[in-house]
Amino acid sequence: MTDHHKTNIMTLTRYVLEQQRAHPEAKGDLTIAMNSVQVGCKFVEACVRKARLINLVGLAGNTNVQGEDQKKLDVLSNEMFVNALMASGKFSFMVSEEVDDIVVVPEELRGKYCITFDPLDGSSNIDAGVNVGTIFGIWRLPSGSSATVDEILVPGSEIIAGGYCMYGSSCNLVLTFGNNRVEGFTLDPALGEFILTHPDIRIPPRGKIYSVNEGNSMFWDDATKAYFDGLKFPSPESGRKPYSARYIGSMVADVHRTLLYGGVFAYPSDRKSRSGKLRILYESFPMAFITEQAGGKATTGVQRVLDLVPKHIHDRCPIFLGGADDIAEVETAFASSNNWLNGTQK
DSSP states (O other): OOOHHHHOOOBHHHHHHHHHHTOTTOOSHHHHHHHHHHHHHHHHHHHHHTTTTTTOOSEEEEEOTTSOEEEHHHHHHHHHHHHHHHHHTOEEEEEETTOSSOEEOOGGGOOSEEEEEEEEETGGGGGGTOOEEEEEEEEEOTTGGGOOGGGSSOOGGGEEEEEEEEESSSEEEEEEOSSSOOEEEEEETTTTEEEEEEOSOOOOSSOSEEEOOGGGGGGOOHHHHHHHHHHHSOOGGGTOOOOEEOOOSOHHHHHHHHHHHOOEEEEOOOSSOTTOSEEIIIIIHHHHHHHHHTTOEEESSSSBGGGOOOSSTTOEEOEEEEOHHHHHHHHHHHHTOSOOSSSSOO
């Protein structure tokens, strides 16, 4: 007899449709929007998998708005996402790491959402075969398809969906619609579908791993130094063991591990990058949203990340995210220090 539970698989498409049915007022717009994101992720995954075979590694000969050299896959991934998202008819504006200005959708294809995305985060690692990924966040525009660009620069707390897709030994898509649940899906190449493999991801309140680029430690402020020194050299009375260091250098991969195993991921401000390094709209906001919905916290050290209001589409911020207890200690370290960079004190 067939085991019903082995054949009753929950695909990403089915999951989104079930979320729609749970909200009778929904008209299916977000369902269609998510389907276009899914198409983009599948296309990028296929390109990453065969990048060396079809000569997609290396530089494209351009730089993006961040001043970073664009890889061939950066350009291709961005074009694929823009085309797929635009064709859905559900977005009025898009903000991409690879495009200097806001992408304004033609009037006949405009919808009630704005999407921000980094089409290929960590692409500097692509030639070495390191995990890379796509990060995205979706906002509902108050004025719908007649919205203006002024409606894009809002607090992160107004985000309605956030996720990332990681391309590596497997292709994992992690998603939340802000209902205090984070779901993880894995692409089944045979079916061509994302299958629910990590239901209701909850980040442990305290972990054993910290993830930060310690090559910048000589430029850190006193609060950041004190916090990480406390993880590496815990006091005897605390009874704790030192945290282990794990740093891949690809935000999607580092955050994915932090979600599953707990601990802290950080990219703090320093004397070289006083506003931090990660972009608010399409890196920090979606990842902070996912972390909070999984039971964790995300802070700049002195402020909740989702309370920030960017002034420009490519603004940056420092970030510490992870388990609730771990991030509470980050906040304590900054509160007790008079010397930090990502605020008014020095």
